Amino acid sequence: MLYNGGISPRGGSPCDHWEPQAAATYFTFLFIFMNNSEKLYAVFAQSLNIGAENVTDELTYNSIPEWDSVAHMALVAEIENSFEIMMDTDDIVDMSSVGRAKEILAKYNITF
Structure with a gap:
């Protein structure tokens, strides 16, 4: 499970509550684009x-x-x-x- 909270909190990034390794992977993925x-x-x-x-x-x-x-x-x-x-x-x-x-x-x- 990448996201520890289920749904993104209002006004925050969905990454705010991700496990650190998952967030790092997500940012690495974004860097490609x-x-x-x-x-x-x-x-x-x-x-x-x-x-x-x-x-x-x-x-x-x-x-x-x-x-x-x-x-x-x-x-x-x-x-x-x-x-x-x-x-x-x-x-x-x-x-x-x-x-x-x-x-x-x-x-x-x-x-x-």
């Missing part, structure tokens, strides 16, 4: 544990409590995993916004 911008936004939302509606190119490091130094490293790991790249240290430090992340990923032949 996402363009790179959607994928990056999803990575930011999932890694920072914020709503996708809060992810914009203008979102910057430390502008929200969820994007601190610890979350930054988790975010980098998830970006590297999702886009199958290994970022240079300078790029990790320089990734100060979602928009800047797109510019950095372009160096790794990721197009937006």
